[in-house]
Amino acid sequence: MTSHESSKFIGRSMARREDRYLLRGQGQYVDDIAEPAGTLHLAFVMSPHAHARIVSIDTSEALRVPGVVAVLTGEDFASLVAPIRADIEMPTYKHTDRDVLAREKVRFVGEQVAVVLAENKYAAQDAIELVYVDYDILPAVVALEDARRPDAPLVHDHIDNNIIFQGEFSTPDFAEKHAGSKFVIREKIRHGRLAGVPMEPRGCLAVPDRGDSLVFYTATQIPHIVRTGLATHLGLEESCIRVVVPEVGGGFGTKAQLYPEELIAAALCMKHRRPIKWVQDRREELLTNIHARDHLYDLEIGFDANGIVTSLKLEFATNAGAYSSYPFGATLETTGGARMIIGPYKIQNYAYKNYCLTTHTGPAGVYRGVAQPSCFLAIEALMDRIGRKLGIDPLEVRLRNVVTPSDMPWTNVLGVRYDTGDYPACLKRAREVSGYDNFRRAQRADRLETGKYRGIGISNMTEITGTGAPGWRVRGLRSVSGVDSATLRIDPTGKVTVYVSHASAGQGHLTTFAQIAADYLGARIEDVRVIEGDTGSTPFGTGTFASRSAVTGGGAVICAAQKVGDKIRRIAADMLQADAQDISLCEGKAVVAHDPGRFASFQDVAEIAYSIGNGVLPEGEEFGLEASEFYDPPVVTVANAVHIVEVAVDARDGRVSIENYCIVHDCGRVINPMIVDGQIHGGVAQGIGEVLMEEMVYDENGQLVNASLLDYLLPTAMDVPNLQIHHMESPTIDTTGGFKGVGEGGVIGAVPAVANAIADALSGIGANVNSVPLRPAHLLSLIRNAVREEGRAAIEESAY
Amino acid sequence: MDSTEVMDVELTVNGKRYKRRVEPRLLLADYLRHEIGLKGTHIGCAHGVCGACTVQINGESARSCLHFAVDVQGCEIRTVEDMATPEALHPIQQAFHECHALQCGFCTPGILMTAEEFLRTNPDPSEEEIRTALSNNLCRCTGYVNIVKAISVAATRLQQHKN
Numbered sequence: 013m014t015s016h017e018s019s020k021f022i023g024r025s026m027a028r029r030e031d032r033y034l035l036r037g038q039g040q041y042v043d044d045i046a047e048p049a050g051t052l053h054l055a056f057v058m059s060p061h062a063h064a065r066i067v068s069i070d071t072s073e074a075l076r077v078p079g080v081v082a083v084l085t086g087e088d089f090a091s092l093v094a095p096i097r098a099d100i101e102m103p104t105y106k107h108t109d110r111d112v113l114a115r116e117k118v119r120f121v122g123e124q125v126a127v128v129l130a131e132n133k134y135a136a137q138d139a140i141e142l143v144y145v146d147y148d149i150l151p152a153v154v155a156l157e158d159a160r161r162p163d164a165p166l167v168h169d170h171i172d173n174n175i176i177f178q179g180e181f182s183t184p185d186f187a188e189k190h191a192g193s194k195f196v197i198r199e200k201i202r203h204g205r206l207a208g209v210p211m212e213p214r215g216c217l218a219v220p221d222r223g224d225s226l227v228f229y230t231a232t233q234i235p236h237i238v239r240t241g242l243a244t245h246l247g248l249e250e251s252c253i254r255v256v257v258p259e260v261g262g263g264f265g266t267k268a269q270l271y272p273e274e275l276i277a278a279a280l281c282m283k284h285r286r287p288i289k290w291v292q293d294r295r296e297e298l299l300t301n302i303h304a305r306d307h308l309y310d311l312e313i314g315f316d317a318n319g320i321v322t323s324l325k326l327e328f329a330t331n332a333g334a335y336s337s338y339p340f341g342a343t344l345e346t347t348g349g350a351r352m353i354i355g356p357y358k359i360q361n362y363a364y365k366n367y368c369l370t371t372h373t374g375p376a377g378v379y380r381g382v383a384q385p386s387c388f389l390a391i392e393a394l395m396d397r398i399g400r401k402l403g404i405d406p407l408e409v410r411l412r413n414v415v416t417p418s419d420m421p422w423t424n425v426l427g428v429r430y431d432t433g434d435y436p437a438c439l440k441r442a443r444e445v446s447g448y449d450n451f452r453r454a455q456r457a458d459r460l461e462t463g464k465y466r467g468i469g470i471s472n473m474t475e476i477t478g479t480g481a482p483g484w485r486v487r488g489l490r491s492v493s494g495v496d497s498a499t500l501r502i503d504p505t506g507k508v509t510v511y512v513s514h515a516s517a518g519q520g521h522l523t524t525f526a527q528i529a530a531d532y533l534g535a536r537i538e539d540v541r542v543i544e545g546d547t548g549s550t551p552f553g554t555g556t557f558a559s560r561s562a563v564t565g566g567g568a569v570i571c572a573a574q575k576v577g578d579k580i581r582r583i584a585a586d587m588l589q590a591d592a593q594d595i596s597l598c599e600g601k602a603v604v605a606h607d608p609g610r611f612a613s614f615q616d617v618a619e620i621a622y623s624i625g626n627g628v629l630p631e632g633e634e635f636g637l638e639a640s641e642f643y644d645p646p647v648v649t650v651a652n653a654v655h656i657v658e659v660a661v662d663a664r665d666g667r668v669s670i671e672n673y674c675i676v677h678d679c680g681r682v683i684n685p686m687i688v689d690g691q692i693h694g695g696v697a698q699g700i701g702e703v704l705m706e707e708m709v710y711d712e713n714g715q716l717v718n719a720s721l722l723d724y725l726l727p728t729a730m731d732v733p734n735l736q737i738h739h740m741e742s743p744t745i746d747t748t749g750g751f752k753g754v755g756e757g758g759v760i761g762a763v764p765a766v767a768n769a770i771a772d773a774l775s776g777i778g779a780n781v782n783s784v785p786l787r788p789a790h791l792l793s794l795i796r797n798a799v800r801e802e803g804r805a806a807i808e809e810s811a812y
Numbered sequence: 813m814d815s816t817e818v819m820d821v822e823l824t825v826n827g828k829r830y831k832r833r834v835e836p837r838l839l840l841a842d843y844l845r846h847e848i849g850l851k852g853t854h855i856g857c858a859h860g861v862c863g864a865c866t867v868q869i870n871g872e873s874a875r876s877c878l879h880f881a882v883d884v885q886g887c888e889i890r891t892v893e894d895m896a897t898p899e900a901l902h903p904i905q906q907a908f909h910e911c912h913a914l915q916c917g918f919c920t921p922g923i924l925m926t927a928e929e930f931l932r933t934n935p936d937p938s939e940e941e942i943r944t945a946l947s948n949n950l951c952r953c954t955g956y957v958n959i960v961k962a963i964s965v966a967a968t969r970l971q972q973h974k975n
Binding site: 032035261 | 861910944947953957959960
């Protein structure tokens with residue numbers, strides 16, 4: 013049996029194994045690991061200026077604080093750690109080397125300029141207040157819109173016009189085809205800057221190990237990339253570094269980077285041979301963890317009288333902040349927004365120019381959805397505008413433009429292959445379950461009802477998931493492998509351990525990978541244990557980000573399980589004097605088909621494989637019962653969903669409430685529906701935050717004015733409604749297992765849907781909604797500008 | 813600044829008495845985590861917003877990052893470690909497990925502390941009341957959907973226990 017046909021565990025909402033210890037408060041996050049004796053604590057002095065020359069640093073007073081061991085500056089690290097540089101191979105790309113502590117110049121508020129080592133964290137905190145840095149303040153460029161101006165200060169002297177890289181693409185004869193479009197709508201869509209803000213701030217603990225080696229505990233999503241990054245930047249052999257990922261309190265991409273503090277902690281541990289610990293506080297988290305979005309789309313969409321899109325032209329810029337990060341460089345947002353905007357649509361004439369710009373703001377990087385929440389915000393806003401212009405229902409406009417099942421497998425103009433999915437059916441199902449048509453029938457032309465503008469929004473999106481090696485090569489990322497791996501081992505007692513190259517930050521991998529392994533091996537699930545997040549025991553892989561784990565880790569687990577399963581069959585066949593192809597694996601036993609009384613347990617087989625007892629290995633068979641398999645999925649695997657949202661915008665204060673929220677989602681073969689729904693819930697909540705409240709607000713001097721959770725608002729239980737989720741399952745035919753990723757779909761769908769619902773609500777008064785976030789003050793000003801005196805009276809009247 | 817001053821702080825934590833000589837500026841959260849080693853209480857923001865560090869002081873939920881240990885001298889403190897027995901989860905924890913009301917689990921101990929007090933004082937809450945009580949605690953993973961559900965399930969079960 014291949015065990016593929018009998019899914020005993022895949023597809024079931026199995027409760028998570030992780031919960032038992034997490035609920036008891038026994039999860040070991042990095043700050044919870046017992047500190048070895050002699051641990052030194054780090055605290056960082058951060059720049060209060062966005063752009064300044066460092067004139068001098070006086071550490072003498074800080075050194076007098078009891079418990080302080082050393083205070084170090086950039087010069088001290090110049091010979092210890094190479095500047096951070098991501099390995100990017102792209103035409104026009106310019107590197108932004110970053111010293112782990114700033115030397116000569118600082119380039120964003122929060123950039124680290126000195127580090128204190130102390131016996132305890134209170135002393136370290138005391139001492140950073142006493143490090144006196146003399147700065148020569150320089151003019152800063154902050155806003156994306158200003159970065160390319162001829163008079164803008166340069167962030168890096170070697171980067172002209174602050175352009176880290178630029179690209180362009182065009183389908184053949186684009187200008188001619190675009191000029192031939194019957195109608196053209198031009199619109200600019202602005203997406204604000206925000207951040208992932210996991211509940212656990214970052215931290216690490218570096219502990220000297222035997223000889224000259226190091227165990228490095230860090231809250232990361234990419235342990236193997238961190239290990240390689242530590243080795244290359246510190247000039248160490250990888251064999252002396254073991255990266256261990258403890259429990260991680262949320263990642264969302266913010267922990268899929270190698271940060272300066274990690275390099276500093278590891279370097280100091282190697283230098284002093286003492287344990288080094290660092291845990292950031294929330295202010296540092298908001299200032300220095302990667303930010304995201306901050307995009308500007310300048311679009312022209314051409315279409316015919318039926319609403320069929322005939323051309324799309326995009327000029328697109330993203331704000332990378334002061335430095336590109338490791339390992340993604342500053343590439344993903346800029347290439348992603350331009351490449352993914354086509355989404356589920358059959359757009360055949362497309363041209364883009366994209367610019368990645370550097371400014372004196374916090375470095376940007378990958379946050380859940382990467383560019384997709386914003387590029388779908390853009391394209392979905394255009395779909396609505398086509399509908400408004402032509403008087404066609406916006407859902408109908410989408411139906412007329414989507415790739416249909418008969419087109420599948422579909423390769424879009426950029427070469428992205430869509431293998432399975434039924435986009436029209438997904439739209440129609442969402443229309444039905446959300447009561448879309450009834451809402452539209454009842455909706456007033458002015459949208460005003462009981463003091464609130466009521467609107468409905470649609471988002472019809474695809475999610476690029478499980479990107480394999482070719483996908484990362486296309487995007488110029490040398491150090492992001494794309495492959496993941498698993499080692500599946502049956503121990504002498506017949507129990508199964510699966511070592512996976514991933515690292516969960518709450519996604520429930522210990523449960524879902526066990527479901528996959530048990531199914532494909534024919535094991536009892538209680539006999540399967542999953543281990544990940546440890547470079548000492550797991551094989552090399554890319555890690556957990558960009559909706560990868562189910563596709564890449566799942567594929568690897570399947571391949572390893574099949575290989576071990578084949579060996580079990582061969583050994584059992586020899587023991588039972590049967591044909592290997594007649595042996596099926598089920599509940600931890602190898603059973604002869606049609607003769608269930610003849611079987612060998614996994615333990616019986618394992619004893620032979622390990623030469624325990626008197627059994628003898630079949631001829632030609634090697635000792636051991638394990639397999640390590642790498643899995644490289646295709647370029648990408650495309651999931652999809654439709655979100656339909658009803659909102660009410662209070663006409664008097666601009667506050668938005670979400671009245672109904674429906675999702676039809678297709679992530680291929682579902683491993684654990686409960687966990688999949690949880691991923692969607694969390695993503696949607698982040699998307700709601702992204703549209704209604706979240707924004708990193710910089711003033712014109714480059715000060716982040718809301719670097720606390722009192723001022724950077726996150727959604728609470730009062731902001732996120734109950735979500736109605738329906739699934740369609742179109743297993744991918746391109747990957748092993750049929751899984752498509754799901755980690756980002758929620759946020760990608762939510763941002764356009766909620767924004768479009770607000771836009772629809774305000775369309776009756778002619779207000780143009782073309783940016784997020786849409787906070788009450790902004791919406792109120794849109795309403796006030798659109799509504800004259802008599803209209804205000806109508807609002808008051810309607811409210812009572 | 814004089815950080816050399818120390819004081820004896822005596823607390824009852826999860827029914828056990830502890831006495832430690834600490835600086836007056838030591839946060840209750842750090843007392844619990846580092847002086848007596850109860851690390852189930854997490855610090856998410858250290859400025860009283862996120863609620864990850866929520867414990868109960870004399871039965872009422874409170875932010876352990878906003879109290880100095882000396883301020884709660886002699887008080888009864890309860891933390892997440894006091895909820896389950898080695899054999900069984902507390903009914904609220906059990907409902908969280910069944911409803912998938914946690915993902916990364918970092919905010920969970922604080923939410924459990926809030927929920928336990930809430931259901932003690934409001935045993936039969938409406939969804940709106942649950943959401944209001946929960947708005948004290950931030951969660952970045954779950955969107956709160958399953959947390960609301962779990963608290964509602966737990967409320968029903970706790971009521972049945974009583975009857």
